Amino acid sequence: MLRNILVRSTGSNFKFAGRYMKSSALLGYYRRVNYYSTKIQTRLTSENYPDVHRDPRFKKLTSDDLNYFKSILSEQEILRASESEDLSFYNEDWMRKYKGQSKLVLRPKSVEKVSLILNYCNDEKIAVVPQGGNTGLVGGSVPIFDELILSLANLNKIRDFDPVSGILKCDAGVILENANNYVMEQNYMFPLDLGAKGSCHVGGVVATNAGGLRLLRYGSLHGSVLGLEVVMPNGQIVNSMHSMRKDNTGYDLKQLFIGSEGTIGIITGVSILTVPKPKAFNVSYLSVESFEDVQKVFVRARQELSEILSAFEFMDAKSQVLAKSQLKDAAFPLEDEHPFYILIETSGSNKDHDDSKLETFLENVMEEGIVTDGVVAQDETELQNLWKWREMIPEASQANGGVYKYDVSLPLKDLYSLVEATNARLSEAELVGDSPKPVVGAIGYGHVGDGNLHLNVAVREYNKNIEKTLEPFVYEFVSSKHGSVSAEHGLGFQKKNYIGYSKSPEEVKMMKDLKVHYDPNGILNPYKYI
Amino acid sequence: MLRNILVRSTGSNFKFAGRYMKSSALLGYYRRVNYYSTKIQTRLTSENYPDVHRDPRFKKLTSDDLNYFKSILSEQEILRASESEDLSFYNEDWMRKYKGQSKLVLRPKSVEKVSLILNYCNDEKIAVVPQGGNTGLVGGSVPIFDELILSLANLNKIRDFDPVSGILKCDAGVILENANNYVMEQNYMFPLDLGAKGSCHVGGVVATNAGGLRLLRYGSLHGSVLGLEVVMPNGQIVNSMHSMRKDNTGYDLKQLFIGSEGTIGIITGVSILTVPKPKAFNVSYLSVESFEDVQKVFVRARQELSEILSAFEFMDAKSQVLAKSQLKDAAFPLEDEHPFYILIETSGSNKDHDDSKLETFLENVMEEGIVTDGVVAQDETELQNLWKWREMIPEASQANGGVYKYDVSLPLKDLYSLVEATNARLSEAELVGDSPKPVVGAIGYGHVGDGNLHLNVAVREYNKNIEKTLEPFVYEFVSSKHGSVSAEHGLGFQKKNYIGYSKSPEEVKMMKDLKVHYDPNGILNPYKYI
Ligand SMILES: Cc1cc2nc3c(=O)[nH]c(=O)nc-3n(C[C@H](O)[C@H](O)[C@H](O)COP(=O)(O)OP(=O)(O)OC[C@H]3O[C@@H](n4cnc5c(N)ncnc54)[C@H](O)[C@@H]3O)c2cc1C
Ligand SMILES: Cc1cc2nc3c(=O)[nH]c(=O)nc-3n(C[C@H](O)[C@H](O)[C@H](O)COP(=O)(O)OP(=O)(O)OC[C@H]3O[C@@H](n4cnc5c(N)ncnc54)[C@H](O)[C@@H]3O)c2cc1C
The missing domain is CATH 3.30.43.10 (Uridine Diphospho-n-acetylenolpyruvylglucosamine Reductase, domain 2)
Known part of the structure; x- marks a missing residue:
């Protein structure tokens, strides 16, 4: 039904991507066979x-x-x-x-x-x-x-699940996908989803304050984590595994450990509020001709799809060319190539209502010419296949050898200009081109709904010259727009020296003080973070 | 339409409460004329x-x-x-x-x-x-x-609002209702609402980590506050007024100040993510015969109303009798008295869809006999009037002189037993009855969707005997059920000595250490909190 409407407004044909394994399954596979190690040492x-x-x-x-x-x-x-x-x-x-x-x-x-x-x-x-x-x-x-x-891999037990409140308590080492499958069986869903779900731990996503695909809808872990069990650097166990949605008794200590990347304590247990499992999902894959139109579609989607909008991802043309190189047998969802693509997911409790909202929204944006082409998945398989064109990008970006990854927050209007500026800079430095040039190209995609850009520079090798061309250039660009040099991936080793581009000296000082306060000997995850 | 369906399933008539001033307007009025001070010194x-x-x-x-x-x-x-x-x-x-x-x-x-x-x-x-x-x-x-x-009353300017992202930046002293009105004009809504909105400050709600009526839908301030400007006890200004939805660069310092009740710094500016203004609201006022049925209705509402459920409040019979004493000319929404009442609010982007979801839900719970009677507001006035029966309770509880207020988190199944136990204990102590007995009675109501009970003990005077009968009794009860002695109101002076009922000695120690860390001279809000 929706398909017909789209055909009417665009005149294009609709194809659907073929069948693939779940990306997380692929991920596990790659890791086990050391896929990349054959290409790059x-x-x-x-x-x-x-x-x-x-x-x-x-x-x-x-x-x-x-x-x-x-x-x-x-x-x-x-x-x-x-x-x-x-x-x-x-x-x-x-x-x-x-x-x-x-x-x-x-x-x-x-x-x-x-x-x-x-x-x-x-x-x-x-x-x-x-x-x-x-x-x-x-x-x-x-x-x-x-x-x-x-x-933490051996601390992997589900501790407790309350089907009335939807509160899950588990060990830190439970794999995210396992936690999600567990609560899905009881009609709930983990409030966070990401491409690495088949391998990453619940404790790991809390330690990095991962964002992922559902943040737009369910908010950050700072809101959904209810309690933590943490072992402090001196071995003291702090049990704060609360299972209350609201608790205003004192400083909210657990918040410090969310996103602390293993520097002040080891998370051993997590208590988290899961969300009711949506009864209906829709996924639509659209093309637009400019990044300005990406923004227009976003503002409209938020107004018109409102409470059922659960993901709004954008991908540039090059990212889809790369994805295609991995998704070999798959037919591209649209007829022609376009400068930008958008993936919109809705999820809700009533399929008819959701269909009708999405239909009206798509009719509007297509009639106004903001969206130039698009498809809507008609069943679960098509839905999974459309998602592949987004989820395959991280792997595809490093299939040629390696990838320099930047994960930044920027004001929406400046979001894509970073990708353009990076490509220009790499070209100027004569690093981009066919082999033996070391750089394949810079691509942009990401959770645009959260103001979050993933800039991936696909390379054939890691080398100092590329790194110096990119850093601190990227961080300076972000800083000049008052953005964040790490929207979700964290600081780790890579960005230890770049926090000053996003935080003031006073803030950095306060953080260093906290590190010393909790880990006076500095034994936890040294050489990293701050 | 909905009304007819309800009439059909219950056979009762539907009346609607009369018109009242907005509760927040009333609140402001009371304060200005010192309403209570005539009754109690x-x-x-x-x-x-x-x-x-x-x-x-x-x-x-x-x-x-x-x-x-x-x-x-x-x-x-x-x-x-x-x-x-x-x-x-x-x-x-x-x-x-x-x-x-x-x-x-x-x-x-x-x-x-x-x-x-x-x-x-x-x-x-x-x-x-x-x-x-x-x-x-x-x-x-x-x-x-x-x-x-x-x-902070003179720090009351809106600093900035971005209509694309919905991010509001304002001074701490902006009154909550003013902030909300401001963003409402631009099709957004403050993610928090509470009865005190006409007087409380944006900075005040952040300092107390207030919960309020919309938490069920939009989550806690730990998720929606994006940045703070804080003046530390030594006068240092820490500017963390970020406007990014995602920023993983270091420990999330602002979180410590959310709910710190003025003990480690003074909040002077707030950056917060507001939410798209819903296009449609529905409010329904229902009766059930037991607290068990309150829980049943809640589980069903969460499943069936899901993404449009924005408030789920319960009120016991006595709380409505008290409210009635204030809402003098108003007709009670239902025909008869019942042991428990529920107020359900939905909000969404499509009135027809919301109506249809609510209709189906109400048909189901009434046909199954879980809900025994109910009305649905047919217009904005009726909607406001139904809310009055919930919003008038805090004021009504202290209209006789004063009120002992307990605001606790408990597992849903134990929530109401605290009210019953408290009434039993007060009766045993022979404190309850008509004047000159000092206690009018204990009532229960609150944000049951968040596991949050407001236990109000309406009194004619504050006296030590009542206080000793209630404390630590209430806190011991809550502790025995692993609840929180403060779901949202905080610790302040009242609960300084009772945090141990909700937090472990290790946690309390960590908090005291933080207080000393940030406020070594202890000048900020002494004699309170921890
Ligand atoms: C294909 C792919 C897609 C991704 N997509 C996203 C995405 O959409 N959004 C996003 O935010 N991130 C994404 N990530 C990165 C993300 O940070 C990780 O996937 C995840 O959050 C890390 O979990 P992990 O268990 O693997 O942690 P690790 O990688 O093992 O550790 C990460 C950090 O946390 C610390 N740590 C781990 N566990 C604990 C613990 N129990 N206690 C204390 N410290 C601990 C480590 O010391 C380290 O500093 C993606 C990664 C991949 C490979
Ligand atoms: C009728 C009524 C209904 C209410 N309903 C709810 C409800 O539903 N949910 C809920 O959670 N609460 C509710 N409350 C209580 C709630 O805590 C307050 O209304 C509100 O959060 C306090 O804001 P305020 O500006 O009045 O702060 P104040 O009362 O002035 O201060 C509260 C605390 O915060 C500190 N503080 C205030 N401003 C700052 C600042 N800028 N920097 C540092 N510290 C500061 C103070 O020192 C104090 O410790 C209600 C209160 C009333 C009267």
Whole structure:
């Protein structure tokens, strides 16, 4: 029905993308077979950044330390580097951009063990990197030197779910997709979704304050996380696993740990408000001829789709060319190529009402000529396929070797100009082109509904020249528009030195004070964040 | 149309409440004419609580201090106690329960002046009470002894509004209703609403992390506040007035100030994400025969009304009898009396769709006999009138003299048992009955959708005997159910000693450490909070 209307207003034909595996499944697969490592050899971070030096305050692990860990942990909870095992799964990040040299990974199975480990490391001044699903994009989850890796992967139990309130309590190491599937069975949904869901942890998304695809609708984790259980650097367990939607008794301590990227405490448990599972989803894929029109469509969508609008993503032409190179057999959803594409998702409790709202909205924007072409998914398969054109971009951007990723907040009107300015700069530096030029190109896409741009620079190799062309250029651009140099991915190792582009010296000072306040020995995730 | 359906399913007639002034207008009126003070004489807090002593560390104001303030402030920015002016508007709280003895109120007109004042007070160890609209319900906004009152009332400008993103930036002293009216004109709405909106400040609601009537739909201020400008106890201005929906660059410092009740900094500016103004509102007033049925209706409403459900309030029979005593000429919305009433509000972008969802929902719950009677407002006037039966309760509860207010979070199933237990206990203590018995009765109502109960004990006078019967009884009850002793009103003076019923010793310790960290001289809002 909707399809007919669209055909009427645009005169174009409608095709639908073919079938693919779920992106998260793909992601898991890639990781397991080390897909990228065949194309690019990750160099040690310490070699790439010779200016960063190992802090001599931190103790080098001894056999005594190992014996202590053996005394409190079982064999399966300890992984040691050996000739056959270089622990690269834990030492290298998802982008294969950062590589540490840890010789020891601990995977404790209880909160008490996390506490014992930290207490010991704090006393002995052993540096520790907390690690979730290791899907972070700023090099925060892997060591720089020989830091001990404390993986939360074995803390992976659902603790409790209340079907009346929708409050979920779980261990930090539960994989996001598992948590979501669990509550979906009880007619609820996790308030956050992202491409890495098949690998990332609930604790990891809280530690990074991940945003993702549903933020537009359900808000940030600062609103939906109700309680946390945290082990402090000295091993103290702070149990704040509250299950109340409202609780105004004192400073809201848990907020500090949301987005603290493992620098002041290890999150071991999460209590979170999930949302009622929508009964109906619609996805529509549209083309527009300018970024100005992207903005117009957004303002209209927010007014007309209002409470059922659950995602508003934009993708530029190049990002879809890249996606196409991965989605090989798939037919592109639209007839022709266009400068910009928009993916709109609605979700609600009544399919007829949602269809009618979307229909009216699309009729309006097409009749006014703001949207030039478009399709609406007619069933679940088509819906998944349309999403692929958005979700495949992160992987596609690094299929040629690597990717420099910038994830920024900008005023909507300036959002795309960063991509244009970056391409211009890379061309000027004569870095872009076919092989052997190192750069494939800069593309832009992202959660435009949140003022959040993902600028991805697809490269054939990581090298200093590219990095210097991009940084601090990108950060200076963002700062000049009063944006944020990290909308959602965080600071990690990559942006440690760039926080000043988004925060004032007073704010940075206050943050450093807090770090010292909670982690006086600085053992947690050193060389990163602030 | 809807009306007919209801008539069909219940057989009852439908009447609608008459016209009233907006509750906030009434509120302003009451305050100005000191309505309650004719009935009850507020005693000094220091007399009521002889165990609380003035901290000798704090300096008593001298003429030098006054001269300094005169040197930086204009005459209109300084209010001094005199024979004709006892500053009772600033010294007494909204409930007329707490009364301080401040001799000096400063009402600075700029952030820089706030900074100068605090810097001076910190150096001189002069205790300061930040005050917004003075509508707080826990005695947090008035002095206990001779603390200087720093009122934000003159910092009352809208700074900026962006109609594309819906982000509002304003001074802390803007009255909530003014802020809301301002954005309403541009098709947005403040994400928070409460009965005190005609008097309370935007900064005040942030300082208390107020919840209110729309939390169910738009979430807490921890999610919607994007930035704050804060003056620290030493006078340092921290400008964090960001206007980005997403910003993951470092610890989210602003979160600490949300709900900090003026104890670690003075909020002078607020940046907040407003929400698109709904195009359609519906309000329905229903009766059910048990609190179990209240819960059943809630679960159903969340499933069936889902994204358009914007308020779910319950009121017990006694609360409506009290409201009736204030809403004198108004016809009660329903034919008969019932043990419990529910007010449901929906808001959305399409009136027809909303009507149809509400209709189906009401048909279902009435056919199943869960709801026994009900009306739906047919126009804006009726809608306002139905809301009155909920919004009049706070005022009505204290129309006999005073009110002991408890605002707790409890698991839904235990929510009402606290009201029953409290009434039983008051009866046992032979405190309830017609005058001269001091207690009129305990009533229960509130934001049941958030697990939040307002327990109001209406009294003819404040006295120690009542207080001892209620406290710590109420807090012990809440603690035994793992609830919160303050869902939204905060700790203030009233609950300073009761935080231990909701938070662990580790958490309280961490909070006390933060207080010392930010306010080493303890000048901000002493004798309160933690
Ligand atoms: C394909 C893909 C798509 C993505 N899409 C998005 C997106 O849309 N939005 C978005 O915001 N992000 C996105 N990300 C990045 C995002 O930050 C991560 O996917 C996720 O939040 C990290 O979770 P993790 O469990 O993998 O954490 P890790 O990568 O293991 O760790 C991330 C950081 O948190 C710390 N940490 C992890 N667990 C804990 C813990 N329990 N306690 C304390 N500290 C801890 C680590 O030390 C590290 O600093 C994407 C990543 C990928 C690979
Ligand atoms: C009729 C009525 C209905 C109410 N309904 C609700 C409700 O539904 N939900 C709810 O949560 N609350 C409700 N309240 C209480 C609520 O806490 C207040 O109305 C409001 O949040 C306080 O705002 P205010 O500006 O009056 O602050 P005040 O009462 O002046 O101050 C409250 C506290 O915040 C501090 N403070 C105030 N301004 C600042 C500032 N700029 N910087 C630092 N500290 C500051 C004060 O020191 C004090 O500790 C209601 C109150 C009334 C009278």
